Amino acid sequence: MGQAFGLTMPPRLDQPQERHTLAVLVDNEAGVLARIVALFSGRGYNIDTLTVAEVDPNERTSRITIKTTGTRMIIDQIRTQLERLVPVHRVVDLTEGPAYVEREMALIKVAGIGDKRVEALRIADAFRARIIDTTHTSFVFELTGASDKIETFVNLMKPLGLVEVSRTGVVAIQRGPEGM
Numbered sequence: 001m002g003q004a005f006g007l008t009m010p011p012r013l014d015q016p017q018e019r020h021t022l023a024v025l026v027d028n029e030a031g032v033l034a035r036i037v038a039l040f041s042g043r044g045y046n047i048d049t050l051t052v053a054e055v056d057p058n059e060r061t062s063r064i065t066i067k068t069t070g071t072r073m074i075i076d077q078i079r080t081q082l083e084r085l086v087p088v089h090r091v092v093d094l095t096e097g098p099a100y101v102e103r104e105m106a107l108i109k110v111a112g113i114g115d116k117r118v119e120a121l122r123i124a125d126a127f128r129a130r131i132i133d134t135t136h137t138s139f140v141f142e143l144t145g146a147s148d149k150i151e152t153f154v155n156l157m158k159p160l161g162l163v164e165v166s167r168t169g170v171v172a173i174q175r176g177p178e179g180m
Contacts (some may be wrong), residue, residue, distance in 0.1 A: 015071035019048070020095040021102060021172045022079065024180055027087040028054050028062040036064060036088075039081055045070060049147075049169030051103070063180070067170045092180055094172050102172040103175065106150045111138040112161035120160045127153050138163065 026032050033052055038099045040047050048067040068078060075093070082091045094100040108129070110120045113136075124131065124141050127149065133140035138161075143153055149172060154165055176180070 015073065017077060018072060018095075019067065019069045020075050020093055021100070021170060022082070023092045023094055023172065024064040024066065024082055025055075025089040025091075025180055026064060026085075027064055027089070028060045029087065032062070032087045033064065034059050035085060036066075036082065039070070039085065040078070043075065043077075043081070045078055047148075049167075051169040051171050059163045065169070065171050070107055085094065090180060092174070094174060097174055098178075099175045100172050101175060102146065102170055103114065104147050104150055104167060104170050105142065106154070106167045107132070107145045108125055108141045108143060108154060108157060108165050109138060109163040110157050110161050111163050113137055116160045122155060123153070123156050125162075128151065 006050060024036070026036070037047070037050075039045075045068060050064065050066050052062055052064045055061055068075070070078065079093055082088055094102075112120055117139075120139060121131075124139070125146050127143060127145075129141040129143040131139055132142045141152055141153075150167065154162065
């Protein structure tokens, strides 16, 4: 399902949207990330988060972690199209394999004095956020964890003086002894 005579069929409206985390092993060379992003944007697919870093300098490979949302058919199309790109060595849908670990890191700046400052510190302690910078009127917290944990922390900081948020995007890896 999904293709007829080489043409992509439009997604069915009754299919549920699914969120998937894809790990993509690619050659570490100029233009690879641009080609992957172009694949998504050219077909109207959204990238929720994207992280990339070199993982093997000897093999000159990088790992790209992409979190995306779509119907089952769209996710299958994304994976198939990624696998066809020449600099791509492997695509793994972590969401469908064995258990995996997923984390995100964020820096959150909060400005406040008095009771708001004390409350921000109390909440940060409960979330195990580290203070990485402080002044008399502001903090920068570092928080690592699941995306929903970071989202909850950010929402709690809004009434206390949230100034700015910088997030890394999701990184993920399969559990167990097998590698990608």
